Amino acid sequence: MMPFKLSLKNIKKSFKDYAIYFFTLILGVAIFYVFNAIDSQTVMMDVTASTKEIIKLMTSMLSGVSVFVSFILGFLIIYASRFLIKRRNKEFGVYLTLGMSKRKISMILFCETLLIGTISLIVGLALGFILSQFMSMLVANMFDANMTQFTFIFSSTACIKTIIYFTIMYLLVMIFNTISIGKCKLIELLHGNKKSEKVKLKNPFLCVIIFFISVVILGYAYYMVTIGFQSLDADNIFKPIILGVISTFLLFFSLSGLILKIVMSRKRLYYKGLNSFVIRQISSKMNTTVFSMTIICLMLFITICVLSSSLTLKNSLQANVNKLAPADIQLTKRVNIKEPPTEDGYTLEQIKNSKLGVIDSLKERNVHIDTYFKESVDVNIYHTESFTLGDTLGNLLKSIQKQYKFLKYDSKEDIMKISDYNLVARLYGNKEYSLKENEYMIVADFQSMITVRNMALKNNEKIKIFGHTLTPKYQECKEGFVELSAQHINGGIVLVPDEVVLENDKVYNMVIANYKADTKKKRVEVEEEILKQVEDSQNQTLLFNNTRIDIMEASVGLGALVTFIGLYLGIIFLISSAAILALKELSESSDNRERYRMLRKIGADEKLLHSSLFRQIAIFFMFPLLLAMIHSVFGLIFSTKILEVFGNDQLLPSIFMTAIFLVVIYGGYFLITYFCSKNIIKERS
Amino acid sequence: MENILRVDKIEKYYGNKSSLTKAIDNMSFEVNRGEFVAIMGASGSGKSTLLNVISTIDHVTSGHIYVLEEDITKLRGNRLNKFRREELGFIFQDFNLLDTLTAYENIALALSIQNINASEIDKRIQIVANQLNIKDVLKKYPYQMSGGQKQRVASARAIITNPKLVLADEPTGALDSKSSKMLLERFNHLNHELKATILMVTHDAFTASYASRVIFIKDGKMFHEIHRGNDSRKEFFDKIIDVVTLLGGDLNDAL
Secondary structure, three states, X not given: OHHHHHHHHHHHHOHHHHHHHHHHHHHHHHHHHHHHOHHHHHHOOEOOHHHHHHHHHHHHHXXXXXXXXXXXXXXXXXXXXXXXXXXXXXXXXXXXXXOOOHHHHHHHHHHHHHHHHHHHHHHHHHHHHHHHHHHHHHHHHHOOOEOOOOOOOOOHHHHHHHHHHHHHHHHHHHHHHHHHHHHOOHHHHHHHHHHHOOOOOOOHHXXXXXXXHHHHXXXXXXXXXXXXXXXXXXXXOHHHHHHHHHHHHHHXXXXXXXXXXXXXXXXXXXXXXXXXXXXXXXXXXXXXXXXXXXXXXXXXXXXXXXXXXXXXXXXXXHHHHHHXXXXXXXXXXXXXXXXXXXXXXXXXXXXXXXXXXXXXXXXXXXXXXXXXXXXXXXXXXXXXXXXXXXXHHHHHHHHXXXXXXXXXXXXXOEEEEXXXXXXXXXXXXXXXXXXXXXXXXXXXXXXXXXXXXXXHHHOOOOEEEOOEEEEEXXXXXXXXXXXXXXXXXXXXXXXXXXXXXXHHHEEEEEEEEEEOOOXXXXXXXXXXXXXXXXXXXXXXXXXXXXXXXXXXXXXXXXXXXXXXXXXXXXXXXXXXXXXXXXXXXXXXXXXXXXXXXXXHHOOOOHHHHHHHHHHHHHHHHHHHHHHHHHHHHHHHHHHHHHOHHHOOOOHHHHHHHHHHHHHHHHHHHHHHHHHHHHHHHOOXX | OOEEEEEEEEEXXXXXXXXXXXXXXEEEEEEEOOOEEEEEOOOOOOHHHHHHHHOOOOOOOXXXXXXXXXXXXXXXXXXXXXXXXXXXXXXXXXXOOOOOOOHHHXXXXXXXXXOOOHHHHHHHHHHHHHHHOOHHHOOOOHHHOOHHXXXXXXXXXXXXXXXXXXXXXXXXXXXXXXXXXXHHHHHHHHHHHOOOOEEEEEOOHHHHOOOOEEEEEEOOEEEEEEEOOOOOHHHHHHHHHHHHHHOHHHHHXXX
16 A cells, blocks of 8 residues: 555656646547547448548558557657656655665556556546547548538447557556666665766867768758659668768757857857856757757657648649549540550450440440430540650750659650540630641640650750651640549640541540539439449450549548548657657756756846746757758658649648647647746745 | 944744744844854754845845845845845855856856846956956866865855845855865955955854854844954854853754
């Protein structure tokens, strides 16, 4: 009973130190529950079968991410509890001198962990239960599911999973605690504080050198992911990451010494008010926390990138669907397959069937498009052996090839009649074009390809096609597309005057149409009927389809997937890093209390003390964030390049959203830390 | 002679009606400019409380304390801090130096919070470092210094603002006898050469014998007072011991 009583009293007494730890545990439990409960939250929803599949995929991915998250949280909890133990060395020293056995002290810690663990689990699960109701609204909103009746759902599987995961973490904490108590020596416990009083000052000259080295390394890593992006392939993608990590560490290693040196050399600034005190406080803290600062900075960097990229992706996906899938269905058929050996890999039946276009082959199956389609267009795409991407680039091929190594320069170009394209454009509501007999133009919407193609177009490259020589009408690609899609994937279609093409080189026949239906429900019905007709012998006829509903669902699903994973990881990382900082700051509160008492005695007024405390904590919180933000600028440039197909015009709002998350969570932790510290240094009368 | 400090019928009570402790019970005295006054008493006699109320760290229950005719018991908030900052200098038993700062920076802090510019700070530190013989420890951190050095640095911090009154709370409490002697000789130097007014609380007769006047207190009241006059330090020490003996067992720890 005695250890239990002692631990209860300890928790009550050091609640100020524990508050943030406690708060973080509760948040961790709640978030873990919320993201694992999505599965159960969506069971009640009225969604299509394919959406159900996507949700299933999402929940299984989220539970995979949960394992990773549990590692992060486990690390955080062990780290935090070791940290709190260190601060209580003296207390344990007193216990030992009183003749208490180490076993008993371990017992006290065991009880404390048990108490904290149990309470945080209960409170966290309760909070998680409440939050998950909001989550189900978010999920419903995202999947466009109508929540006919709102019901409170408690996920027992998620609850049990949370309890199991956190119990394991707490058990690990107990083991670590027991080990660290077993290893410690009484003399160190009693005089542990004295040791840390030594101010280790790094050689400022060395700091300056290390600082510049780290800046150079960092600059090179930044260069690799932005300007040198093209030469970055899967093999050396880790190079800039490793360089970034190393330089971040070196930067923090040298920063405290550097700043101290700079500010100290400016005597006016240094000997003004409490500046010397604040600077010393920060530098001594940063000296001892280089490693954690690095971790925190990197976690913040990942948070910013993951959150903004995933939100961008989600927003872009949704915006894209409306723009890039403006018709209900697109049926494409491979036509005009040549006999072997010209083209291999097709059955005789397929070759025979390929003589028919989309409409004819549907007719063969007694499907008349007029029954289903309100408006439709019938267009063709042509390929010719002698006209490849390399040919379009003309004289610039060599120099472009050097810069972009991974493009397929021998792939055949898609060619369309200008009149066909205009039919499609009219249906989509896009801009129509006209060409003179010796002109051509290119429509595209995939930014990287546009960049490449524009080089050639600017150079006025002539093309030779079907025996005609054509000059570009425009000095740049025009925006446009033909295929329904969720993303900007049109790498370029060459539009030529109608009389240029040879009908014999037709390769694809396409019918793009809108359904004869007004409501969403009806459209789904029409689609199901058509697809039933098309699907049964798809392999024989080589008939493919893209539908707006499919695209919509896939992109909503993908959007939801990345959003949830992004949110999950982002929030956990954010909480972890902010909690470590807050704990570091607060655990030194007893030292700080002494220091501020001294300052008060020599006459520093409250305002000065508070501003000094505020600046001290603010700078401590700002440093890792600042560097993380600089990292993120380059990280985001890199990620927008990778995610280009999805479009990146939505980056700003998502950065804004990320900033809100940062301000709320990180800023929240900062404020709590500040107010707790202020409370601790308050003069007691 | 002009008096710097006038303590006028002050009382300080602790506790509530049912169990009242009178830490200071109707005490009055004055300290003149340039005096070096020691206050002696056993533990629990109220000497620390007295110093606390004079230094405005604590408030009196009744009565008034005047520093240069200004009633400091009426001061509150930032005016109080301003008073502490500009009119008082503190020296504590446990030095109270900031462990993260060097000796130089510790001393400078007392001036920088008064918004004095850096070059002026440097000038004054050089002067005071000479007087207290701490020139060679200015660049060191507290953990690199001996107790005596730390206390001299703390003294330097206390007098660098040219305070009207220097308050010292058991300044030799944590020092060995050699360091104590050195510090007290520095105090005498400050008192004689710089005309600093010093009020020192101690329970050590040897320490008190460096003062020009010793006030004995017991149970929160003034018990006795002796002036050094033209006595040598040794003679004065003997006189103090006589009073201590008179006080009986209460001040045994003084011997």
